[in-house]
Amino acid sequence: GEDVEQSLFLSVREGDSSVINCTYTDSSSTYLYWYKQEPGAGLQLLTYIFSNMDMKQDQRLTVLLNKKDKHLSLRIADTQTGDSAIYFCAESKSGNTPLVFGKGTRLSVIA
Amino acid sequence: NAGVTQTPKFRVLKTGQSMTLLCAQDMNHEYMYWYRQDPGMGLRLIHYSVGEGTTAKGEVPDGYNVSRLKKQNFLLGLESAAPSQTSVYFCASRVRGAGGNTEAFFGQGTRLTVV
Numbered sequence: 001g002e003d004v005e006q007s008l009f010l011s012v013r014e015g016d017s018s019v020i021n022c023t024y025t026d027s028s029s030t031y032l033y034w035y036k037q038e039p040g041a042g043l044q045l046l047t048y049i050f051s052n053m054d055m056k057q058d059q060r061l062t063v064l065l066n067k068k069d070k071h072l073s074l075r076i077a078d079t080q081t082g083d084s085a086i087y088f089c090a091e092s093k094s095g096n097t098p099l100v101f102g103k104g105t106r107l108s109v110i111a
Numbered sequence: 112n113a114g115v116t117q118t119p120k121f122r123v124l125k126t127g128q129s130m131t132l133l134c135a136q137d138m139n140h141e142y143m144y145w146y147r148q149d150p151g152m153g154l155r156l157i158h159y160s161v162g163e164g165t166t167a168k169g170e171v172p173d174g175y176n177v178s179r180l181k182k183q184n185f186l187l188g189l190e191s192a193a194p195s196q197t198s199v200y201f202c203a204s205r206v207r208g209a210g211g212n213t214e215a216f217f218g219q220g221t222r223l224t225v226v
Binding site for chain 2 (some may be wrong): 004008035038040041042043044045065067088096099100101102104105
């Protein structure tokens with residue numbers, strides 16, 4: 001079956017790097033996503049990575065994928081208070097199948 | 112361009128009452144989804160649709176029905192609400208991918224409380 005696991009909480013100091021980890025069980029997962037949810041809001045796509053890639057960088061965000069270990073991470077450089085939110089890892093087998101989400105990691109940034 | 116719009120945003124129901132949540136998207140997306148979000152549980156898929164007139168069950172479909180009579184609308188119905196259905200409901204839509212990735216766009220959510 002499909003399962004996506006994340007740690008529930010992470011606390012970092014402003015200016016430090018944040019690393020949010022995710023593991024998934026479905027080896028046929030093709031797309032892996034990171035979504036951000038701010039309080040009282042819906043989910044916004046931050047970035048995604050295709051399973052044949054091992055790294056993707058987009059400004060302050062770096063996604064690392066270890067397909068052998070089915071491990072995905074999101075690194076946020078120079079974390080700011082505005083980065084405080086819940087971050088969801090999600091996977092899908094194709095561009096057409098529903099996304100399966102993890103439980104979300106609540107990131108708290110301490111000034 | 113409104114994206115994905117959910118109505119209502121908040122609702123309180125009594126046990127046994129019925130209601131319909133409406134999701135509307137103006138992006139001409141083929142795929143639409145209903146998720147529920149509960150504390151510590153993440154988002155769980157209730158039902159989804161891959162096109163007008165089609166629906167399919169997700170992970171937690173019991174107690175819910177859906178309809179997709181028009182491409183732009185996806186309705187989620189609760190026939191007899193139960194306190195266990197207290198949750199935040201999110202609708203999402205996605206264009207049909209031609210072998211590549213497509214982003215899922217989310218609505219702002221409907222907070223439902225069943226008392």
